[in-house]
Amino acid sequence: MSSKKPTIKDVARLAGVSFKTVSRVVNNEAWVSDDIKTRVQAVIAQLNYQPNRTARLMRTAPFSLAFVYDNPNSHYVIEMQNGILSQCRQKGFELVIHPTDSHSGQVLQELTTIIGSNQVGGVILTPPLSENRELVQQLLAQQAKVVRIVSGSAPPDDLCPTIYVDDEQAGFNITRHLLAQGHRRIAFLGYHKDHQSSLGRYRGYCAALREAGLTVSEQLVITGDFTFDSGVAMTEQLLQRGDKPTALFGCNDEIAAGALFTARMHQLAVPQDLSIVGFENSPFSRQTWPRLTTVHQPNAEIAAKAAALLISLMLENETQTAHCGFELQLVLRDSVSTL
Amino acid sequence: MSSKKPTIKDVARLAGVSFKTVSRVVNNEAWVSDDIKTRVQAVIAQLNYQPNRTARLMRTAPFSLAFVYDNPNSHYVIEMQNGILSQCRQKGFELVIHPTDSHSGQVLQELTTIIGSNQVGGVILTPPLSENRELVQQLLAQQAKVVRIVSGSAPPDDLCPTIYVDDEQAGFNITRHLLAQGHRRIAFLGYHKDHQSSLGRYRGYCAALREAGLTVSEQLVITGDFTFDSGVAMTEQLLQRGDKPTALFGCNDEIAAGALFTARMHQLAVPQDLSIVGFENSPFSRQTWPRLTTVHQPNAEIAAKAAALLISLMLENETQTAHCGFELQLVLRDSVSTL
DNA sequence: TAAAAATATGACAACGTTGACATAAATTTT
DNA sequence: AAAATTTATGTCAACGTTGTCATATTTTTA
Secondary structure, X not given: OOOOOOOHHHHHHHHOOOHHHHHHHHOOOOOOOHHHXXXXXXXXXXXXXXXXXXXXXXXXXXXXXXXXXXXXXXXXXXXXXXXXXXXXXXXXXXXXXXXXXXXXXXXXXXXXXXXXXXXXXXXXXXXXXXXXXXXXXXXXXXXXXXXXXXXXXXXXXXXXXXXXXXXXXHHHHHHHHHHXXXXXXXXXXXXXXXXXXXXXXXXXXXXXXXXXXXXXXXHHEEEOOOOHHHHHHHHHHHHXXXXXXXXEEEOOHHHHHHHHHHHHHOOOOOOXXXXXXXXXXXXXXXXXXXXXXXXXXXXXXXXXXXXXXXXXXXXXXXXXXXXXXXXXXXXXXXXXXXX | OOOOOOOHXXXXXXXXXXXXXXXXXXXXXXXXXXXXXXXXXXXXXXXXXXXXXXXXXXXXXXXXXXXXXXXXXXHHHHHHHHHHHHHHHHHOOEEEEEEXXXXXXXXXXXXXXXXXXXXXXXXXXXXXXXXOHHHHHHHHHOXXXXXXXXXXXXXXXXXXXXXXXXXXXXXXXXXXXXXHOOOOOEEEEEEOOOOHHHHHHHHHHHHHHHHOOOOOOHHHXXXXXXXXXXXXXXXXXXXXXXXXXXXXXXXXXXXXXXXXXHHHHOOOOOOOOOEEEOOEOOHHHHHOOOOOEEEEOOHHHHHHHHHHHHHHHHHOOOOOOOOXXXXXXXXXXXXXXXX
């Protein structure tokens, strides 16, 4: 077992060719005779030669991309990572994961560092970072390729390729489902004015109510964030009121989990006494009892698409902005009763 | 906005010094006059110069490490990632995540590629990969630094620094807790002969029963893996038997979730009719109803420790094998009744 | 005050690869 | 059969750093 890793020159020496020819074989370039090709390949196998990625990177554009997220929600992140990774592996790219705190004000500087040092050639941005137009522009100004995943029924602009996810339509559909089951007093949990996904789902909720001839009651729209604890607090708040809802739309499954938990604490049977729906189709929504009716969010697919767009952007030096929209499907399970 | 990224030579030119001097300033080397140091730093700030990581890597050992895992359990992975990342950021290291399929037989080849290409200088191995002695040796033979996380009350050998987690003790403790509440028929769900964590927890379970003067009943030990579906299937199997247990030890929280779900399907109240404990203190265990009594597994800490060991191993060229053990604490919640 | 030591700076090679260009050999065209 | 073209191979300079060594300057020591 030799102590140093073999280089392209070691292979060349042993195969009796110039190291450039080895480079040609490795990179599958044209104009290499079959004779030499097989000979070189044999030596490569014999020495177990691996091209030095670092050295190669000095001559080529970086083939790493960063996945930037600010989300404590673990399965969401893992699913996205796996989706991105599937693309990266196909194309020989490397993934740098970059969890961050969007409120720290450090994000631009952090990303500037990894871009400026040539650590990555592009980034995938998720909400809420992806909604920061200025951030996107500043990254673009540094020659970085950017793809963003946002909530919306259309891309907000043509700054960069954008994956948009139609929360509004899905919020509309799931609310309409509740209405179809006879529910009239439907609470919305997890409204947040700075959170695009929340707003989209809220707009869908409102549209469905309007379509059914109902008005949106302020009493039933509770502000909070996308956590279990917030779900508990919002549900408590709601249940303390006089006029209780018959159904409850949690802006994500964690909120719905908090609602489910709180309902149990109050001896309310779900769905008999209270129907609950979530959003995201997280593992929790499948594994709890009753299983939650929710909206499936194909995170792996969404992220894979983002990675595919980013990689093609990095390979071909195009500035073209191909966008891609995702529609979300309802997942009907056991947490909704028919009135 | 210039189109090319500034290099060390650009800084040198502007500061009127040789590029080597700039290198000295950047790397904080001795023997640079304060005068020149401040001048160079000013130019660096002015040009917003970032040393090119790739070029630097050509002259130094890689400062990236790989986190290798084969685990669909998302929060476990995310927690570990975050723990590792906290260390990486402190020390300026980069994390390459490498999910893999340990049964594919490809793992060695995959790792050989990322090590051989100098993409990473070390790897963190998790079960079941970390239990593969031969794999560890082959990685070591490639000059890679290796740290592994295993289940056990002591490191299995001195091949490499090892983080060992005492599943047996924790399995003992939680079983004893069940016994202390008066339970005598305690089922063990998720026995798996090839799974060290499962075996450790099982040994603890057996030891606790023996200590209480009970024998281990084969009827109550169910084989299966660490998934929700398996938990459901195992619980079904158990409940179909005549002599039902009063308590149930799920080898992890997912199994316990499956058990909880199945108990509900059978109209069994938890914990009144059946007590259930899990293992891992996953988000699920906190968010379900009743909240699960379980064992806290400090994944982020464990992984951070692994990363710290690996990084120090990569920096100082030591072969010393520092190990580190973790004890796991019981988390008492609402899924156990007192008989 | 000369010699020695410490401090500060620079010149240049190296890291392992790819790209631009040169050239040699084989094949096709005229 | 000569010229032009295609195919196959090689030479060498980059890429942006860090390490080695040389050298210039300053300070300390004898």
